[in-house]
Amino acid sequence: MTLHPFTRRAALASGAALATTAVLASCGGDGDEVDTLDQIENPDENITPEGMPIVKEKITIDFLSARPSTTAEDWNEVSVIKATEELTNIHIDFGLVPQDGAAERRNLALSSGDYPSAFYRNGIGTGDLATYGERGTFIPLNDLLEQHMPNLTALMEASPQIREGLTFPDGNIYSTPQIYDPSFPGLRYMFKLFARQDWLDRFGMAVPETTEEFEAYLEEAVNTIDGAIGLTDPVNLGETYPTLYGTFGVANQGTAAGQIDLDPDTGAVRYFPLSDGYREMMTYLHGLYSKGLIPADIFSSDRATFTAQGSDGLIAACSTAAPAGYFGAEGENYVVLPPLVTEAGNTPVWHAVRSELASIGHFVMTDRCEHPVALARWMDYWYSEEGARQFFLGNEGDSWEEVDGEYKLLPEITDGQSVDDGLKPHSIFMGGSYPGWVTQRWFGGVESMPQAMESSQAMEPYAIPEVWSAFTFTPEESDVLGTVGAEIGKYLAESRAGFITGQLPLSEWDTFAQTLEEIGLSEFMEIQQAAYDRRQ
Incomplete structure (x- = not known):
């Protein structure tokens, strides 16, 4: 596998060019002048005082x-x-x-x-x-x-x-x-690891609790069931990594800060892909891949393929919000796994917690x-209760009604079509990336399905108590993150796929670490530390 280091000099040159372009661009424009700040202090008389x-x-x-x-x-x-x-x-x-x-x-x-x-x-x-x-x-x-x-x-x-x-x-x-x-645990603990309960029963196996037991289950499934696929997910293992973070002791402040957590030894921020725990996670996933327990085409697959394979009853284990939300009746065969541990007797912990x-x-x-x-x-x-409910459900009477204190979609919204299609004439929340307030009371996505809720509630006892939200940065820091940070992320994705498939041998870990440093990891981490210090 050929990986392409991005030098610090190139990053700085690119950043400087982008900054110059932005400054020049900001000097132009022929829009009308508006004194918006004055309007905030002195709103016009057309605005009602309240209500x-x-x-x-x-x-x-x-x-x-x-x-x-x-x-x-x-x-x-x-x-x-x-x-x-x-x-x-x-x-x-x-x-x-x-x-x-x-x-x-x-x-x-x-x-x-x-x-x-x-x-x-x-x-x-x-x-x-x-x-x-x-x-x-x-x-x-x-x-x-x-x-x-x-x-x-x-x-x-x-x-x-x-x-x-x-x-x-x-x-x-x-x-x-x-x-x-x-x-709303369905959203806070979105991605979990599931296995087929009917196959576990068939093999005479208990629900796996250790990484070794999970591997043994995958081997049994792939080697004895015709066409069986081992471990997969909708986005090239992107939903699987978080389910293993607690297992291998990384992302110990949740998932919002990307690849940054707290070093348990020093108390400073840490780029956890360079930690021993992350290397152990890559080693474990490479072991599964090398035995055919992860599909060979996992890094070129897509959500449609995942859904089709699951609906055909071929997937032994998957990481997602709720298999029933994608596989229909076949998805009801799955049971959520507890946070896996590397050795029996270790205390399970769940790190895949999303920020409020x-x-x-x-x-x-x-x-x-x-x-x-x-x-x-x-x-x-x-952001009001009335407005948020409308945003996700539409208007009462048009698309939903209240029954025994619960909001129920009308039959014509769900009959013969997906909820998204049924709500399309009544709401605009579909597709994500919206400003709003999401609660179980009015959110009707996969994450609120019974299987998603029950499996998420099973994670709650193991969840870490403190979760970071994403950091914010100064414009100068953002310039560096937009160049150096982007290249670090790109190189990490390439390397991760290489480690798992074996195209980049794990014996070249030192080269991986050195390349990150050449890209500019030290400066990247100085910025992350500064952002963390401001939070304190």
Whole structure:
């Protein structure tokens, strides 16, 4: 396997070129001048002081929005958006662009200076948030949160980690988040390891608790059942790695910070792919692959293949939220495994815990916004119980009804079609990457299915108590992470596949570590340590 080191010199040159381009681009633009900050301090008389509608006379606010293909082609024709416009008296020109091309359109708009009042569902990264926030293109939401967004503020007060993860080193908040209710285990402990209970019974085996027992089960399945596939998942083992983090003692602060955790010996931040535990995990997965217990084409497979194989009853073990959500009746044959241990008698621990602050950058207001207070109140509505319920379920009577205190989708929503297809005329949450508040009460995805909930609840007793949200960085730090950090991530992915398949021998571990250093790991880790220190 040929791996291509990215030198520190090349990274710096690339970063400098990008920075120069960004500065030059920011000097252009022919958009109208708007005193957005003055409007925050002195909102116009059209805005009502509280309650609905938000404005007396209807206004229109322009967005640039990333549209997932699973949502309606025109969001203004969706019943919940129509109802919200009638409620608030605000018409949103969503400016829909395909999700796959949204980042390019956003960057073009920002570089030309012809950008809208807000970016919606764009998943803007922390680097751009820091850079455009410092320039004043993205406006701070601090005052708007304090004065006009009581619903989101209440959620942040209930969970200080949310405010902590949204706040940049300059003290500002530039976007609104996607929040996972901490009492919703289906989302907090999303990916688990499952095995077929009927095959375990057939082999006279108990549910595996150790890595050795799990390997023995996979061997029995692959060697005795015609066409059986050992361990697989929908995204090239991307959902399997987290299920083994606790087993091998890495990612000890959860999954939101990427490949960063705390060194148990020093208390400093650690790049855990260089740890002994991570190397042991690679060794274990290579052993499974070399015996044919992981499909040979795992790194070129896809979700459709995974679903088809599982629906045909061929998969012995998989990592996912709930097999029943993908395999139908075949998925009901699976049982969740406890966190595996490397030796019998070890204490199981579960590290694959997601932060309550699931992600940021999905709603950003710009200095072109003529109605910042009205827009802040519109956005805050979706963080209220009524608004969040509408966002995920649509309008009561159109797509759902309340039965014995629970929200039930109407039969016509689910009969003969998926929930996403049934809700398409009524909601726009499908496809993810939205700002909002997700709880089990109104979220109808795979993660809320009984199998997902029961298996997630089984992980709770083993879950680590402290979970980080993703770090935020200064513009200067973000420049480095955008170049050096990106190349480190690319090289790690290549190396991981190489270690597992054997194309990169594990005997070359020192070369792997040296190459990371040549790319710029030391500076990368200095930035991570600085971000962690700011959190403290």
